[in-house]
Amino acid sequence: MAADHPSTRNLPLDPAASAILFIDVQNFSVRRDGGEFKDVSDADIEGKYGYYFKRIHEVAIPNMQRLLAGFRKAGIEVLHTTIESLTKDGRDRSLDYKITGFNVPKGSWDGKVIDELAPLEDEIVLPKSSSSVFVSTHVDYILRNLGVRQIVLCGLLTDQCVESAVRDACDLNYLVTLVPDACGTYSQERHDFSINAIKGYCRQISTDDLLKEIGQ
Amino acid sequence: MAADHPSTRNLPLDPAASAILFIDVQNFSVRRDGGEFKDVSDADIEGKYGYYFKRIHEVAIPNMQRLLAGFRKAGIEVLHTTIESLTKDGRDRSLDYKITGFNVPKGSWDGKVIDELAPLEDEIVLPKSSSSVFVSTHVDYILRNLGVRQIVLCGLLTDQCVESAVRDACDLNYLVTLVPDACGTYSQERHDFSINAIKGYCRQISTDDLLKEIGQ
Amino acid sequence: MAADHPSTRNLPLDPAASAILFIDVQNFSVRRDGGEFKDVSDADIEGKYGYYFKRIHEVAIPNMQRLLAGFRKAGIEVLHTTIESLTKDGRDRSLDYKITGFNVPKGSWDGKVIDELAPLEDEIVLPKSSSSVFVSTHVDYILRNLGVRQIVLCGLLTDQCVESAVRDACDLNYLVTLVPDACGTYSQERHDFSINAIKGYCRQISTDDLLKEIGQ
């Protein structure tokens, strides 16, 4: 009775049933003067956050730029999500973001995808106010409407919003492809542990190999 | 163990736990040159749609204008939803809207709330692509974040998007207040029957009485 | 990019991607001694509820029995939902059912599907505590897991739980087939109006024609 289903996660993308989602690659969390870092001292930016900025700017973002170009050329659906409230005062945010003290006001520069990955006019951008994009947006509904069954995930932070999206997408019946070298978090150890912890929930592939797979 | 709960739907609004949602009061479905009517003949606008335009422009919209002003003055949360795709080509729409042939492109004039009810900068506007706003947006999540337990519904069409919202809101534990004289559909009979069919799911009150209730 | 989609609701069932759901055909609401009617006087059973009992027992249930047999023979997935709390005291019910005063205790006779339609051991039965089965159960998730894209709906009451299910199923991208002569409510007028009101959300077909369609 039940429809056939794949017997492995290790399937190449079917472009017509695939999408890539860039998670939280926005001024707030990527720029020195973004909301998350503008009040951090130079010493901490170099020290405590040194690994993070190097990882993001020298590894993750360049890889995401290549992915973005490749997926666009291959005609595969591109979506973006960023932390952004639907109001200026953030009253619509999740309780978690209220407690944490995160508020990226509606329409603010902090809420914008960084210029290097600027969305095209007809790419979907979803403001979210919780870790998992599947909880605080209706992305699951949108993906179903688009006919997407395979979702590629990358962005920030590996062990927070990205990992939560991997877990929920897997539970929601998507075949998830994670691109670890297009993700980043505050330390290599946290990154590595997260990638390892969720290896049962997704296929993991490098930017190089994924681009080859989609013929780019 | 379980928390106390109200034993009736006939409760006045608690302003701090309330919101009003205006449904689909947009150029597409209200204006003579909106997407839904621009290709309709003058004869049909007068005839087949004569009741509808009269109802909307002489009853429902004036009442919604009064509600909007009153709820703003009372400091009660105001939300709007309109039929609008997240893309220009509407590929993100529900299957229902694809089959029906509805596409209100992202950013279009058709997708805007009518000027008479224009949203303030910090009011939440949710584009939707199905009848029930609870299915194609994450309004339930937003309402929870806002602390809303009582929701006032009005707009278009009484027996389609409004009725679906009443049913889902009720099932989702909101105390629903419907304002029949701030709603409209294609015939008085359809309006009346819908209002009657859902009377078990909501409190029903006139614009006048609701404004009195919130002290406006 | 987006996957192809059907351009009409009027498609015959693809058995491998279909399911039928029987809604609330349970002792509580069908039997003279069910929870809903046991305290009703004989005069009211004959009078006020005369139409209802005749409709259910002479039209809707016989048709549902034929559908059940036919779908089983055709190897199409069969699901049942009934109003039933997950607890004896009903503390887990929706606010709507608490206010209405409905409580069908977990495990009670009232919560059982009627003998005429008794579920087979491996058919899924979902207890629900709100009008729409899509709100108070995870049937949408189950249907996705089963690979179901076309859902046949029938049962009780036409204009309440059945209509709510039609609306939500349609919004959730299912192709909905409603079998009006396998549904019933408290008056012919309410039945007819509901069927008419939702004709844009579903295909409507008789028991005879549906059985023919699936080769039974």
Next chain:
Amino acid sequence: MAADHPSTRNLPLDPAASAILFIDVQNFSVRRDGGEFKDVSDADIEGKYGYYFKRIHEVAIPNMQRLLAGFRKAGIEVLHTTIESLTKDGRDRSLDYKITGFNVPKGSWDGKVIDELAPLEDEIVLPKSSSSVFVSTHVDYILRNLGVRQIVLCGLLTDQCVESAVRDACDLNYLVTLVPDACGTYSQERHDFSINAIKGYCRQISTDDLLKEIGQ
């Protein structure tokens, strides 16, 4: 406008608005002859799984027994979830469980909560077929109906089903209390890393301190 909200996760439980959920503490994953281990060699049970069985049987289960007794005495809502299909052949399972090869048939011994934590007749038990209980059951709806705002989580595996539940519960506006010494997974390192990774999403407290907090 928005309702007041707590400004910290470090709040003691309000018994009337709290619940505890025991995750996957079932024969399948806890017993030597459970489905997960019955075909594993004695050597691997001692070796590869030695840490796990010791952790579960000497630490996590005894702590869960104390929690269960204490929460019952305090009159706080107790819920259980187990991996269990709604069918014998598991056709209703998530794609993830199909790919993984997990099937705990409906009604099987494998799907039962272990005797040490056997549910009382009126405690809610939710069969699930994905990692996060919030995706493959309607527990969020049930908790809302129960008036629960604070949820205590414990069970198996720390870094899989428990962690996914912590993440989703937090995103869904619950104040989450995690009891690390009432959880377990396949290695101490995996346990510790998971607990650390999610410390921003929940309050973490020992069994001893939690029992004291609820006066037991």
